[in-house]
Amino acid sequence: MKLSKKVVLLGHFGVGKTSLFRRFIDNEFSEDYKVTLGVQIKKKVVEMPDGRELSMIIWDTEGHTDIEDTRKSYLLGSNAFIYVFDLTRIDTYKNLSEDLDYLTKNHPKVIIKVIGNKLDLVNEKETLKNLEELNVKADCLTSAKTNKNVQDFFSELATEITA
């Protein structure tokens, strides 16, 4: 029996959605910023700990400052949302809790994960402290550039969406 799940990457402009997508799927990274228009979709087949194969169909969407501007049809029928913010730009996470509320309200069954990206550009200890002060809760801090925590994050997500 074929196992497929839809995962959507969301967040502001330039936070690294496409970079995480490329890092996870093709293990590539580039410093160039090529803005995403619309959406791009790719598949990654993940081998699960129990031996099953999961096709993760990942939608890499264009960034929006306001989550409500995200095209509604892209969000439908998802199994998980990955909300990405940029650890170097507070603008990209100061509305985090409102954005998450919006998503949970409209998509109550969808698993939501929060990633703080560009970990390589900041001091981890200081950042954790700052996030705590602002009451921002990230499930994972990653660097698409160095690959830190990227593969582990997606493996855990794979297990969670198939549980």
Add this chain to the structure above:
Amino acid sequence: MEEQDKLKILKELLLTEEKEYADSIAKKVEELSKIVHQKQKLSHKVDPIIDDKLEEFVEEIPKTLGPTITQTLKEEIKNSQDAVVEALFPIIGKMIKRYIAHEMRLLSDNINKKTKEAFSFKRWFRRTKAKAQGISDGDLAITDYAKPRLIQMFVVEKDSGLLIADYSPLSDGTIDKDMVAGMLTAIKGFVEDAFQGGNQNLETIEYELYTIHIQNFYSYYIAAVISGAYNLMFKEVLEDQIIEFAKNHISRRDLENSELFTNKLKKHFEDEIV
């Protein structure tokens, strides 16, 4: 602003290739950093502190400038939304190019390969047939080429865009069907959003030599890729066959079982259609 101009600007905004766009930013940054570096040389002896700041500024440019420029671009698009609908049809063509160009190329390579393999036998067969009917080789070739043909079928879950089943009488599975299913769904969503309220569904997409016929059901849709002349008669026959298939052969259970659905699809459409 003239409608014509609005449309032109919008098209430029929407259709500039990612690469071109990124390159133009890179160029600007490069020019800027050249100027800064020149100034830096001059200031070297004068003020080492300014020097540091300049260095930092140059380093920061790609990080800070990138998102700002993007933001401007997106805002422009947002502000021209009424023109979006007008300009929609020419854009759809381009979007599809960007989305499925590669996948379609694989598909068509595949068909070409198959056609080549069958070629010598086909020619012999055609000659024999032509002689028997008293018409020329060429005429038969033309009718052959124009004949609409089902190349691939996708059954896709409407909301998620996840592929439920597929059938390809010709190609042997080199294209990533999961990806095409997702992208067709994204295009459908894009178009249907733009006609919001009109309750319009996207029915066909034309792509180079292919027509993608789309038929909606409650929780899924069927997309059929057709080569050759997709005419009204063919469309009606295909539509009827798909409806008949969905009505009499598909139950809720099949939607949850890809294998079952695929087998039914294959069995049904093997003998149907030209």
